[in-house]
Amino acid sequence: MELSIKRNDLLNPLQSVIGAIEKRQTMPMLANVLLIAEGNTLSLTATDLEITLQAEIQTSIKTEGQAALPARKLLDICKNLPESRDLHLDANDEKAVLKAGSSRFSLACLPADDFPTIQSITGASTSFPIPGSVLTNLVNRTGFSMANQDVRYYLNGLLLELDNTGLKAVATDGHRLAFCESPISLDIEDRQQVIVPRKGITELQRLIAEEEGDVTVTIGSSQIKVQTETKALVSKLIDGRFPDYNRVIPEESDNQAVVDRVEFREALQRAAILSNEKYRGIRLKLEENKLSLQAHNSEQEEAKEEMEVDYSGDSLEVGFNVQYLLDICNTIQTASLQISIQDPNSSALIRDPEISDVRYVVMPMRL
Structure with missing residues:
Protein backbone atom coordinates (compact mmCIF):
# COMPACT_ATOMS: atom_id res chain seq x y z
CA MET A 1 0.00 0.00 0.00
CA PHE A 115 -7.34 -7.77 11.98
CA PRO A 116 -10.70 -8.76 13.57
CA THR A 117 -13.51 -9.16 11.08
CA ILE A 118 -16.20 -6.56 11.64
CA GLN A 119 -19.52 -8.31 12.18
CA SER A 120 -22.40 -7.06 10.06
CA ILE A 121 -25.74 -6.17 11.65
CA THR A 122 -27.65 -9.43 12.11
CA GLY A 123 -31.24 -10.32 12.93
CA ALA A 124 -34.34 -8.34 12.04
CA SER A 125 -32.93 -4.84 11.70
CA THR A 126 -34.57 -1.44 11.83
CA SER A 127 -33.02 1.38 9.84
CA PHE A 128 -34.02 5.03 9.72
CA PRO A 129 -32.50 8.47 8.98
CA ILE A 130 -32.47 11.12 11.70
CA PRO A 131 -31.00 14.64 11.77
CA GLY A 132 -27.63 14.54 13.49
CA SER A 133 -28.60 17.53 15.65
CA VAL A 134 -31.69 15.67 16.96
CA LEU A 135 -29.67 12.58 17.94
CA THR A 136 -26.98 14.78 19.51
CA ASN A 137 -29.61 16.60 21.56
CA LEU A 138 -31.15 13.33 22.81
CA VAL A 139 -27.80 11.88 23.88
CA ASN A 140 -26.34 15.05 25.40
CA ARG A 141 -29.42 15.74 27.52
CA THR A 142 -29.48 12.25 29.04
CA GLY A 143 -26.06 10.59 28.81
CA PHE A 144 -24.68 12.12 32.02
CA SER A 145 -27.13 10.05 34.11
CA MET A 146 -25.76 6.67 32.97
CA ALA A 147 -24.30 4.43 35.67
CA ASN A 148 -20.59 3.67 35.62
CA GLN A 149 -19.48 0.08 36.32
CA ASP A 150 -22.65 -0.70 38.25
CA VAL A 151 -23.31 -4.36 39.09
CA ARG A 152 -26.71 -3.79 37.48
CA TYR A 153 -25.04 -3.96 34.07
CA TYR A 154 -28.16 -2.79 32.21
CA LEU A 155 -27.78 0.65 33.85
CA ASN A 156 -24.28 1.12 32.36
CA GLY A 157 -25.76 2.42 29.13
CA LEU A 158 -28.44 4.54 27.50
CA LEU A 159 -31.91 3.26 26.60
CA LEU A 160 -33.14 4.15 23.12
CA GLU A 161 -36.85 3.54 22.61
CA LEU A 162 -38.41 3.71 19.16
CA ASP A 163 -42.05 3.71 18.19
CA ASN A 164 -44.27 5.43 15.63
CA THR A 165 -44.44 8.59 17.81
CA GLY A 166 -40.69 9.22 17.81
CA LEU A 167 -37.43 8.42 19.56
CA LYS A 168 -36.84 8.51 23.32
CA ALA A 169 -33.58 8.40 25.28
CA VAL A 170 -33.46 7.44 28.96
CA ALA A 171 -30.55 7.02 31.38
CA THR A 172 -30.47 6.25 35.09
CA ASP A 173 -27.95 5.18 37.72
CA GLY A 174 -30.60 4.26 40.27
CA HIS A 175 -30.38 7.63 42.06
CA ARG A 176 -31.38 9.95 39.22
CA LEU A 177 -33.01 9.65 35.83
CA ALA A 178 -32.86 11.69 32.63
CA PHE A 179 -35.55 11.48 29.93
CA CYS A 180 -35.68 13.16 26.54
CA GLU A 181 -37.94 12.51 23.57
CA SER A 182 -38.02 13.76 20.01
CA PRO A 183 -41.34 13.50 18.14
CA ILE A 184 -39.95 12.53 14.74
CA SER A 185 -41.72 10.38 12.18
CA LEU A 186 -40.50 6.77 12.25
CA ASP A 187 -42.05 4.04 10.12
CA ILE A 188 -42.05 1.45 12.92
CA GLU A 189 -44.97 -0.82 13.79
CA ASP A 190 -43.90 -2.19 17.17
CA ARG A 191 -42.13 -0.44 20.03
CA GLN A 192 -38.45 -1.33 20.20
CA GLN A 193 -35.99 -0.82 23.07
CA VAL A 194 -32.20 -1.19 22.97
CA ILE A 195 -29.51 -0.35 25.54
CA VAL A 196 -26.32 1.17 24.08
CA PRO A 197 -23.29 0.75 26.39
CA ARG A 198 -21.57 3.73 27.99
CA LYS A 199 -18.50 3.66 25.74
CA GLY A 200 -20.68 3.43 22.64
CA ILE A 201 -22.57 6.54 23.75
CA THR A 202 -19.34 8.43 24.50
CA GLU A 203 -17.97 7.70 21.03
CA LEU A 204 -21.36 8.45 19.44
CA GLN A 205 -21.27 11.93 21.01
CA ARG A 206 -17.86 12.53 19.44
CA LEU A 207 -18.92 11.07 16.09
CA ILE A 208 -21.98 13.29 15.57
CA ALA A 209 -20.96 16.36 17.62
CA GLU A 210 -20.64 18.58 14.56
CA GLU A 211 -22.83 16.62 12.15
CA GLU A 212 -25.30 18.98 10.47
CA GLY A 213 -26.95 16.57 8.02
CA ASP A 214 -28.85 13.32 8.53
CA VAL A 215 -27.29 10.22 10.04
CA THR A 216 -28.54 6.68 9.43
CA VAL A 217 -29.26 4.50 12.47
CA THR A 218 -29.49 0.73 12.00
CA ILE A 219 -30.50 -1.48 14.92
CA GLY A 220 -30.13 -5.25 14.87
CA SER A 221 -30.65 -7.96 17.46
CA SER A 222 -27.29 -7.41 19.16
CA GLN A 223 -25.70 -4.35 17.51
CA ILE A 224 -26.39 -0.74 16.57
CA LYS A 225 -24.77 1.16 13.72
CA VAL A 226 -24.73 4.93 13.26
CA GLN A 227 -23.49 6.09 9.87
CA THR A 228 -22.63 9.60 8.69
CA GLU A 229 -21.36 10.49 5.23
CA THR A 230 -17.73 9.64 6.03
CA LYS A 231 -17.80 7.98 9.49
CA ALA A 232 -19.49 5.04 11.18
CA LEU A 233 -19.88 3.55 14.64
CA VAL A 234 -20.86 -0.07 15.29
CA SER A 235 -21.52 -0.99 18.93
CA LYS A 236 -22.69 -4.12 20.67
CA LEU A 237 -25.90 -3.74 22.68
CA ILE A 238 -26.36 -4.57 26.35
CA ASP A 239 -28.50 -7.69 26.70
CA GLY A 240 -30.73 -6.77 29.63
CA ARG A 241 -34.08 -5.37 30.67
CA PHE A 242 -34.11 -1.64 31.40
CA PRO A 243 -36.28 -0.50 34.36
CA ASP A 244 -39.76 0.85 33.60
CA TYR A 245 -38.91 4.54 33.59
CA ASN A 246 -42.58 5.59 33.49
CA ARG A 247 -42.95 4.32 37.05
CA VAL A 248 -39.99 6.41 38.18
CA ILE A 249 -41.03 9.75 36.69
CA PRO A 250 -43.42 11.38 39.19
CA GLU A 251 -46.51 13.35 38.30
CA GLU A 252 -46.19 17.11 38.55
CA SER A 253 -47.04 18.41 42.01
CA ASP A 254 -48.76 21.62 43.15
CA ASN A 255 -45.48 22.39 44.92
CA GLN A 256 -43.68 23.91 41.95
CA ALA A 257 -40.83 26.39 42.17
CA VAL A 258 -39.49 28.28 39.17
CA VAL A 259 -35.86 29.32 39.74
CA ASP A 260 -33.28 31.25 37.74
CA ARG A 261 -30.98 28.53 36.41
CA VAL A 262 -27.69 30.44 36.54
CA GLU A 263 -28.35 31.89 40.00
CA PHE A 264 -29.36 28.45 41.29
CA ARG A 265 -26.27 26.80 39.79
CA GLU A 266 -23.92 29.38 41.28
CA ALA A 267 -25.55 29.06 44.71
CA LEU A 268 -25.18 25.25 44.51
CA GLN A 269 -21.51 25.56 43.54
CA ARG A 270 -20.78 27.81 46.53
CA ALA A 271 -22.70 25.68 49.01
CA ALA A 272 -21.11 22.48 47.67
CA ILE A 273 -17.68 23.66 48.83
CA LEU A 274 -18.62 22.80 52.43
CA SER A 275 -20.72 19.70 51.71
CA ASN A 276 -19.62 16.25 52.86
CA GLU A 277 -16.98 15.09 50.35
CA LYS A 278 -18.30 11.53 50.29
CA TYR A 279 -22.08 11.99 50.25
CA ARG A 280 -22.27 15.48 48.67
CA GLY A 281 -25.57 16.21 50.42
CA ILE A 282 -27.31 19.60 50.35
CA ARG A 283 -30.57 20.61 52.01
CA LEU A 284 -33.18 22.59 50.05
CA LYS A 285 -35.83 24.50 52.00
CA LEU A 286 -38.75 25.93 50.04
CA GLU A 287 -40.96 28.66 51.48
CA GLU A 288 -43.17 31.23 49.82
CA ASN A 289 -41.06 32.90 47.12
CA LYS A 290 -37.84 31.83 48.86
CA LEU A 291 -35.37 28.95 48.45
CA SER A 292 -32.71 28.27 51.07
CA LEU A 293 -29.69 26.00 50.48
CA GLN A 294 -27.70 24.53 53.35
CA ALA A 295 -24.64 22.27 53.38
CA HIS A 296 -22.39 21.07 56.19
CA ASN A 297 -19.60 18.56 56.70
CA SER A 298 -18.03 16.42 59.42
CA GLU A 299 -15.79 19.30 60.53
CA GLN A 300 -18.86 21.28 61.63
CA GLU A 301 -18.42 23.75 58.76
CA GLU A 302 -21.60 25.11 57.21
CA ALA A 303 -22.71 27.03 54.13
CA LYS A 304 -26.05 28.79 53.67
CA GLU A 305 -27.51 30.43 50.57
CA GLU A 306 -30.84 32.15 50.00
CA MET A 307 -32.45 33.18 46.73
CA GLU A 308 -35.80 34.48 45.53
CA VAL A 309 -37.95 32.07 43.54
CA ASP A 310 -41.48 31.88 42.20
CA TYR A 311 -43.11 29.52 44.72
CA SER A 312 -46.46 29.46 46.52
CA GLY A 313 -46.77 25.81 47.61
CA ASP A 314 -46.29 24.06 50.95
CA SER A 315 -43.18 24.65 53.05
CA LEU A 316 -40.76 21.82 52.27
CA GLU A 317 -37.33 20.72 53.40
CA VAL A 318 -35.56 17.96 51.46
CA GLY A 319 -31.99 16.75 50.85
CA PHE A 320 -30.34 15.97 47.51
CA ASN A 321 -26.93 15.10 46.10
CA VAL A 322 -25.61 18.49 45.01
CA GLN A 323 -23.68 17.04 42.05
CA TYR A 324 -26.88 15.63 40.55
CA LEU A 325 -28.49 19.08 40.70
CA LEU A 326 -25.40 20.71 39.19
CA ASP A 327 -25.33 18.21 36.31
CA ILE A 328 -28.92 19.14 35.44
CA CYS A 329 -28.18 22.88 35.66
CA ASN A 330 -25.22 22.41 33.32
CA THR A 331 -27.25 20.38 30.82
CA ILE A 332 -30.32 22.60 30.56
CA GLN A 333 -29.39 25.81 28.75
CA THR A 334 -32.55 27.87 29.26
CA ALA A 335 -32.97 30.79 31.67
CA SER A 336 -35.09 29.03 34.29
CA LEU A 337 -35.85 25.64 35.85
CA GLN A 338 -39.07 24.25 37.27
CA ILE A 339 -38.66 22.08 40.38
CA SER A 340 -41.67 20.00 41.43
CA ILE A 341 -41.67 18.12 44.77
CA GLN A 342 -44.70 16.33 46.24
CA ASP A 343 -43.34 15.98 49.80
CA PRO A 344 -39.99 15.65 51.66
CA ASN A 345 -39.81 11.90 50.88
CA SER A 346 -40.58 12.22 47.17
CA SER A 347 -38.26 12.52 44.18
CA ALA A 348 -37.91 15.92 42.56
CA LEU A 349 -39.08 16.41 38.99
CA ILE A 350 -36.97 19.07 37.27
CA ARG A 351 -37.56 20.43 33.79
CA ASP A 352 -37.61 23.51 31.60
CA PRO A 353 -40.95 25.29 32.22
CA GLU A 354 -41.42 25.79 28.47
CA ILE A 355 -40.35 22.35 27.20
CA SER A 356 -42.12 19.11 28.13
CA ASP A 357 -39.86 16.81 26.06
CA VAL A 358 -37.07 16.78 28.67
CA ARG A 359 -37.51 15.66 32.28
CA TYR A 360 -35.09 14.92 35.11
CA VAL A 361 -35.79 12.99 38.31
CA VAL A 362 -33.56 13.18 41.40
CA MET A 363 -34.18 10.96 44.40
CA PRO A 364 -34.03 12.57 47.86
CA MET A 365 -31.35 11.67 50.37
CA ARG A 366 -31.55 11.58 54.15
CA LEU A 367 -29.26 14.16 55.76
Whole structure:
Protein backbone atom coordinates (compact mmCIF):
# COMPACT_ATOMS: atom_id res chain seq x y z
CA MET A 1 0.00 0.00 0.00
CA GLU A 2 1.41 3.36 -1.04
CA LEU A 3 -0.28 6.76 -0.90
CA SER A 4 0.19 10.51 -0.51
CA ILE A 5 -1.96 12.57 1.82
CA LYS A 6 -2.01 15.91 3.63
CA ARG A 7 -1.19 15.77 7.34
CA ASN A 8 -4.61 17.18 8.39
CA ASP A 9 -6.47 14.86 6.00
CA LEU A 10 -4.98 11.85 7.83
CA LEU A 11 -5.14 13.34 11.33
CA ASN A 12 -8.88 14.07 11.31
CA PRO A 13 -10.14 10.53 10.53
CA LEU A 14 -7.44 9.09 12.80
CA GLN A 15 -8.77 11.18 15.69
CA SER A 16 -12.29 9.99 14.83
CA VAL A 17 -11.42 6.30 15.31
CA ILE A 18 -8.80 6.44 18.09
CA GLY A 19 -11.50 6.24 20.79
CA ALA A 20 -11.93 2.53 20.06
CA ILE A 21 -8.29 1.85 20.99
CA GLU A 22 -7.99 0.90 24.66
CA LYS A 23 -4.76 1.72 26.51
CA ARG A 24 -4.50 -1.92 27.56
CA GLN A 25 -5.41 -4.62 25.06
CA THR A 26 -6.14 -8.31 25.36
CA MET A 27 -4.78 -8.79 21.82
CA PRO A 28 -1.80 -6.94 20.27
CA MET A 29 -3.80 -6.31 17.08
CA LEU A 30 -6.36 -4.22 18.98
CA ALA A 31 -3.70 -1.52 19.44
CA ASN A 32 -3.55 -1.11 15.65
CA VAL A 33 -5.66 0.77 13.14
CA LEU A 34 -6.49 -0.93 9.85
CA LEU A 35 -5.82 1.22 6.78
CA ILE A 36 -7.38 0.10 3.48
CA ALA A 37 -6.46 1.97 0.29
CA GLU A 38 -8.84 1.31 -2.59
CA GLY A 39 -9.59 3.48 -5.61
CA ASN A 40 -9.26 7.05 -4.36
CA THR A 41 -10.49 6.20 -0.84
CA LEU A 42 -8.50 5.55 2.31
CA SER A 43 -10.58 3.94 5.07
CA LEU A 44 -9.49 3.61 8.71
CA THR A 45 -10.94 1.07 11.16
CA ALA A 46 -10.30 0.61 14.88
CA THR A 47 -12.02 -1.76 17.30
CA ASP A 48 -11.94 -3.12 20.85
CA LEU A 49 -14.37 -5.92 19.87
CA GLU A 50 -17.19 -4.08 21.72
CA ILE A 51 -17.31 -1.01 19.50
CA THR A 52 -15.88 -0.37 16.03
CA LEU A 53 -15.14 3.05 14.56
CA GLN A 54 -14.60 3.68 10.86
CA ALA A 55 -13.72 6.78 8.84
CA GLU A 56 -13.02 7.48 5.17
CA ILE A 57 -11.06 10.15 3.32
CA GLN A 58 -10.48 10.80 -0.37
CA THR A 59 -6.79 10.94 -1.29
CA SER A 60 -4.21 10.10 -3.94
CA ILE A 61 -3.44 6.38 -3.85
CA LYS A 62 -0.48 5.05 -5.80
CA THR A 63 -0.78 1.37 -4.84
CA GLU A 64 -3.90 -0.24 -3.39
CA GLY A 65 -3.64 -2.49 -0.35
CA GLN A 66 -4.09 -2.66 3.39
CA ALA A 67 -1.95 -2.46 6.51
CA ALA A 68 -2.40 -2.52 10.29
CA LEU A 69 -0.36 0.29 11.88
CA PRO A 70 0.15 1.10 15.59
CA ALA A 71 -2.67 3.59 16.13
CA ARG A 72 -1.43 5.82 18.95
CA LYS A 73 2.10 6.11 17.58
CA LEU A 74 0.70 7.11 14.17
CA LEU A 75 -1.60 9.64 15.84
CA ASP A 76 1.22 11.16 17.90
CA ILE A 77 3.43 11.47 14.83
CA CYS A 78 0.69 13.25 12.87
CA LYS A 79 -0.09 15.57 15.79
CA ASN A 80 3.51 16.69 16.02
CA LEU A 81 4.06 17.34 12.31
CA PRO A 82 3.50 20.83 10.84
CA GLU A 83 -0.12 21.38 9.73
CA SER A 84 0.42 21.83 6.00
CA ARG A 85 2.94 19.01 5.59
CA ASP A 86 2.51 16.47 2.76
CA LEU A 87 2.83 12.85 3.90
CA HIS A 88 3.94 9.81 1.93
CA LEU A 89 3.04 6.41 3.37
CA ASP A 90 4.40 3.07 2.14
CA ALA A 91 3.21 0.09 4.20
CA ASN A 92 3.01 -3.70 4.13
CA ASP A 93 2.35 -6.47 6.68
CA GLU A 94 5.70 -6.00 8.41
CA LYS A 95 6.67 -2.33 8.22
CA ALA A 96 5.31 1.09 7.37
CA VAL A 97 7.48 4.04 6.32
CA LEU A 98 6.01 7.51 6.74
CA LYS A 99 7.87 10.42 5.14
CA ALA A 100 7.07 14.09 5.75
CA GLY A 101 9.57 16.57 4.37
CA SER A 102 12.89 15.83 6.08
CA SER A 103 11.19 13.59 8.68
CA ARG A 104 11.11 9.81 8.26
CA PHE A 105 9.39 7.28 10.53
CA SER A 106 9.54 3.51 10.34
CA LEU A 107 6.72 1.70 12.18
CA ALA A 108 6.25 -2.02 12.89
CA CYS A 109 3.02 -3.42 11.41
CA LEU A 110 0.98 -6.55 12.00
CA PRO A 111 -0.56 -8.68 9.21
CA ALA A 112 -3.72 -6.90 8.03
CA ASP A 113 -5.44 -10.25 7.45
CA ASP A 114 -5.30 -10.88 11.22
CA PHE A 115 -7.34 -7.77 11.98
CA PRO A 116 -10.70 -8.76 13.57
CA THR A 117 -13.51 -9.16 11.08
CA ILE A 118 -16.20 -6.56 11.64
CA GLN A 119 -19.52 -8.31 12.18
CA SER A 120 -22.40 -7.06 10.06
CA ILE A 121 -25.74 -6.17 11.65
CA THR A 122 -27.65 -9.43 12.11
CA GLY A 123 -31.24 -10.32 12.93
CA ALA A 124 -34.34 -8.34 12.04
CA SER A 125 -32.93 -4.84 11.70
CA THR A 126 -34.57 -1.44 11.83
CA SER A 127 -33.02 1.38 9.84
CA PHE A 128 -34.02 5.03 9.72
CA PRO A 129 -32.50 8.47 8.98
CA ILE A 130 -32.47 11.12 11.70
CA PRO A 131 -31.00 14.64 11.77
CA GLY A 132 -27.63 14.54 13.49
CA SER A 133 -28.60 17.53 15.65
CA VAL A 134 -31.69 15.67 16.96
CA LEU A 135 -29.67 12.58 17.94
CA THR A 136 -26.98 14.78 19.51
CA ASN A 137 -29.61 16.60 21.56
CA LEU A 138 -31.15 13.33 22.81
CA VAL A 139 -27.80 11.88 23.88
CA ASN A 140 -26.34 15.05 25.40
CA ARG A 141 -29.42 15.74 27.52
CA THR A 142 -29.48 12.25 29.04
CA GLY A 143 -26.06 10.59 28.81
CA PHE A 144 -24.68 12.12 32.02
CA SER A 145 -27.13 10.05 34.11
CA MET A 146 -25.76 6.67 32.97
CA ALA A 147 -24.30 4.43 35.67
CA ASN A 148 -20.59 3.67 35.62
CA GLN A 149 -19.48 0.08 36.32
CA ASP A 150 -22.65 -0.70 38.25
CA VAL A 151 -23.31 -4.36 39.09
CA ARG A 152 -26.71 -3.79 37.48
CA TYR A 153 -25.04 -3.96 34.07
CA TYR A 154 -28.16 -2.79 32.21
CA LEU A 155 -27.78 0.65 33.85
CA ASN A 156 -24.28 1.12 32.36
CA GLY A 157 -25.76 2.42 29.13
CA LEU A 158 -28.44 4.54 27.50
CA LEU A 159 -31.91 3.26 26.60
CA LEU A 160 -33.14 4.15 23.12
CA GLU A 161 -36.85 3.54 22.61
CA LEU A 162 -38.41 3.71 19.16
CA ASP A 163 -42.05 3.71 18.19
CA ASN A 164 -44.27 5.43 15.63
CA THR A 165 -44.44 8.59 17.81
CA GLY A 166 -40.69 9.22 17.81
CA LEU A 167 -37.43 8.42 19.56
CA LYS A 168 -36.84 8.51 23.32
CA ALA A 169 -33.58 8.40 25.28
CA VAL A 170 -33.46 7.44 28.96
CA ALA A 171 -30.55 7.02 31.38
CA THR A 172 -30.47 6.25 35.09
CA ASP A 173 -27.95 5.18 37.72
CA GLY A 174 -30.60 4.26 40.27
CA HIS A 175 -30.38 7.63 42.06
CA ARG A 176 -31.38 9.95 39.22
CA LEU A 177 -33.01 9.65 35.83
CA ALA A 178 -32.86 11.69 32.63
CA PHE A 179 -35.55 11.48 29.93
CA CYS A 180 -35.68 13.16 26.54
CA GLU A 181 -37.94 12.51 23.57
CA SER A 182 -38.02 13.76 20.01
CA PRO A 183 -41.34 13.50 18.14
CA ILE A 184 -39.95 12.53 14.74
CA SER A 185 -41.72 10.38 12.18
CA LEU A 186 -40.50 6.77 12.25
CA ASP A 187 -42.05 4.04 10.12
CA ILE A 188 -42.05 1.45 12.92
CA GLU A 189 -44.97 -0.82 13.79
CA ASP A 190 -43.90 -2.19 17.17
CA ARG A 191 -42.13 -0.44 20.03
CA GLN A 192 -38.45 -1.33 20.20
CA GLN A 193 -35.99 -0.82 23.07
CA VAL A 194 -32.20 -1.19 22.97
CA ILE A 195 -29.51 -0.35 25.54
CA VAL A 196 -26.32 1.17 24.08
CA PRO A 197 -23.29 0.75 26.39
CA ARG A 198 -21.57 3.73 27.99
CA LYS A 199 -18.50 3.66 25.74
CA GLY A 200 -20.68 3.43 22.64
CA ILE A 201 -22.57 6.54 23.75
CA THR A 202 -19.34 8.43 24.50
CA GLU A 203 -17.97 7.70 21.03
CA LEU A 204 -21.36 8.45 19.44
CA GLN A 205 -21.27 11.93 21.01
CA ARG A 206 -17.86 12.53 19.44
CA LEU A 207 -18.92 11.07 16.09
CA ILE A 208 -21.98 13.29 15.57
CA ALA A 209 -20.96 16.36 17.62
CA GLU A 210 -20.64 18.58 14.56
CA GLU A 211 -22.83 16.62 12.15
CA GLU A 212 -25.30 18.98 10.47
CA GLY A 213 -26.95 16.57 8.02
CA ASP A 214 -28.85 13.32 8.53
CA VAL A 215 -27.29 10.22 10.04
CA THR A 216 -28.54 6.68 9.43
CA VAL A 217 -29.26 4.50 12.47
CA THR A 218 -29.49 0.73 12.00
CA ILE A 219 -30.50 -1.48 14.92
CA GLY A 220 -30.13 -5.25 14.87
CA SER A 221 -30.65 -7.96 17.46
CA SER A 222 -27.29 -7.41 19.16
CA GLN A 223 -25.70 -4.35 17.51
CA ILE A 224 -26.39 -0.74 16.57
CA LYS A 225 -24.77 1.16 13.72
CA VAL A 226 -24.73 4.93 13.26
CA GLN A 227 -23.49 6.09 9.87
CA THR A 228 -22.63 9.60 8.69
CA GLU A 229 -21.36 10.49 5.23
CA THR A 230 -17.73 9.64 6.03
CA LYS A 231 -17.80 7.98 9.49
CA ALA A 232 -19.49 5.04 11.18
CA LEU A 233 -19.88 3.55 14.64
CA VAL A 234 -20.86 -0.07 15.29
CA SER A 235 -21.52 -0.99 18.93
CA LYS A 236 -22.69 -4.12 20.67
CA LEU A 237 -25.90 -3.74 22.68
CA ILE A 238 -26.36 -4.57 26.35
CA ASP A 239 -28.50 -7.69 26.70
CA GLY A 240 -30.73 -6.77 29.63
CA ARG A 241 -34.08 -5.37 30.67
CA PHE A 242 -34.11 -1.64 31.40
CA PRO A 243 -36.28 -0.50 34.36
CA ASP A 244 -39.76 0.85 33.60
CA TYR A 245 -38.91 4.54 33.59
CA ASN A 246 -42.58 5.59 33.49
CA ARG A 247 -42.95 4.32 37.05
CA VAL A 248 -39.99 6.41 38.18
CA ILE A 249 -41.03 9.75 36.69
CA PRO A 250 -43.42 11.38 39.19
CA GLU A 251 -46.51 13.35 38.30
CA GLU A 252 -46.19 17.11 38.55
CA SER A 253 -47.04 18.41 42.01
CA ASP A 254 -48.76 21.62 43.15
CA ASN A 255 -45.48 22.39 44.92
CA GLN A 256 -43.68 23.91 41.95
CA ALA A 257 -40.83 26.39 42.17
CA VAL A 258 -39.49 28.28 39.17
CA VAL A 259 -35.86 29.32 39.74
CA ASP A 260 -33.28 31.25 37.74
CA ARG A 261 -30.98 28.53 36.41
CA VAL A 262 -27.69 30.44 36.54
CA GLU A 263 -28.35 31.89 40.00
CA PHE A 264 -29.36 28.45 41.29
CA ARG A 265 -26.27 26.80 39.79
CA GLU A 266 -23.92 29.38 41.28
CA ALA A 267 -25.55 29.06 44.71
CA LEU A 268 -25.18 25.25 44.51
CA GLN A 269 -21.51 25.56 43.54
CA ARG A 270 -20.78 27.81 46.53
CA ALA A 271 -22.70 25.68 49.01
CA ALA A 272 -21.11 22.48 47.67
CA ILE A 273 -17.68 23.66 48.83
CA LEU A 274 -18.62 22.80 52.43
CA SER A 275 -20.72 19.70 51.71
CA ASN A 276 -19.62 16.25 52.86
CA GLU A 277 -16.98 15.09 50.35
CA LYS A 278 -18.30 11.53 50.29
CA TYR A 279 -22.08 11.99 50.25
CA ARG A 280 -22.27 15.48 48.67
CA GLY A 281 -25.57 16.21 50.42
CA ILE A 282 -27.31 19.60 50.35
CA ARG A 283 -30.57 20.61 52.01
CA LEU A 284 -33.18 22.59 50.05
CA LYS A 285 -35.83 24.50 52.00
CA LEU A 286 -38.75 25.93 50.04
CA GLU A 287 -40.96 28.66 51.48
CA GLU A 288 -43.17 31.23 49.82
CA ASN A 289 -41.06 32.90 47.12
CA LYS A 290 -37.84 31.83 48.86
CA LEU A 291 -35.37 28.95 48.45
CA SER A 292 -32.71 28.27 51.07
CA LEU A 293 -29.69 26.00 50.48
CA GLN A 294 -27.70 24.53 53.35
CA ALA A 295 -24.64 22.27 53.38
CA HIS A 296 -22.39 21.07 56.19
CA ASN A 297 -19.60 18.56 56.70
CA SER A 298 -18.03 16.42 59.42
CA GLU A 299 -15.79 19.30 60.53
CA GLN A 300 -18.86 21.28 61.63
CA GLU A 301 -18.42 23.75 58.76
CA GLU A 302 -21.60 25.11 57.21
CA ALA A 303 -22.71 27.03 54.13
CA LYS A 304 -26.05 28.79 53.67
CA GLU A 305 -27.51 30.43 50.57
CA GLU A 306 -30.84 32.15 50.00
CA MET A 307 -32.45 33.18 46.73
CA GLU A 308 -35.80 34.48 45.53
CA VAL A 309 -37.95 32.07 43.54
CA ASP A 310 -41.48 31.88 42.20
CA TYR A 311 -43.11 29.52 44.72
CA SER A 312 -46.46 29.46 46.52
CA GLY A 313 -46.77 25.81 47.61
CA ASP A 314 -46.29 24.06 50.95
CA SER A 315 -43.18 24.65 53.05
CA LEU A 316 -40.76 21.82 52.27
CA GLU A 317 -37.33 20.72 53.40
CA VAL A 318 -35.56 17.96 51.46
CA GLY A 319 -31.99 16.75 50.85
CA PHE A 320 -30.34 15.97 47.51
CA ASN A 321 -26.93 15.10 46.10
CA VAL A 322 -25.61 18.49 45.01
CA GLN A 323 -23.68 17.04 42.05
CA TYR A 324 -26.88 15.63 40.55
CA LEU A 325 -28.49 19.08 40.70
CA LEU A 326 -25.40 20.71 39.19
CA ASP A 327 -25.33 18.21 36.31
CA ILE A 328 -28.92 19.14 35.44
CA CYS A 329 -28.18 22.88 35.66
CA ASN A 330 -25.22 22.41 33.32
CA THR A 331 -27.25 20.38 30.82
CA ILE A 332 -30.32 22.60 30.56
CA GLN A 333 -29.39 25.81 28.75
CA THR A 334 -32.55 27.87 29.26
CA ALA A 335 -32.97 30.79 31.67
CA SER A 336 -35.09 29.03 34.29
CA LEU A 337 -35.85 25.64 35.85
CA GLN A 338 -39.07 24.25 37.27
CA ILE A 339 -38.66 22.08 40.38
CA SER A 340 -41.67 20.00 41.43
CA ILE A 341 -41.67 18.12 44.77
CA GLN A 342 -44.70 16.33 46.24
CA ASP A 343 -43.34 15.98 49.80
CA PRO A 344 -39.99 15.65 51.66
CA ASN A 345 -39.81 11.90 50.88
CA SER A 346 -40.58 12.22 47.17
CA SER A 347 -38.26 12.52 44.18
CA ALA A 348 -37.91 15.92 42.56
CA LEU A 349 -39.08 16.41 38.99
CA ILE A 350 -36.97 19.07 37.27
CA ARG A 351 -37.56 20.43 33.79
CA ASP A 352 -37.61 23.51 31.60
CA PRO A 353 -40.95 25.29 32.22
CA GLU A 354 -41.42 25.79 28.47
CA ILE A 355 -40.35 22.35 27.20
CA SER A 356 -42.12 19.11 28.13
CA ASP A 357 -39.86 16.81 26.06
CA VAL A 358 -37.07 16.78 28.67
CA ARG A 359 -37.51 15.66 32.28
CA TYR A 360 -35.09 14.92 35.11
CA VAL A 361 -35.79 12.99 38.31
CA VAL A 362 -33.56 13.18 41.40
CA MET A 363 -34.18 10.96 44.40
CA PRO A 364 -34.03 12.57 47.86
CA MET A 365 -31.35 11.67 50.37
CA ARG A 366 -31.55 11.58 54.15
CA LEU A 367 -29.26 14.16 55.76
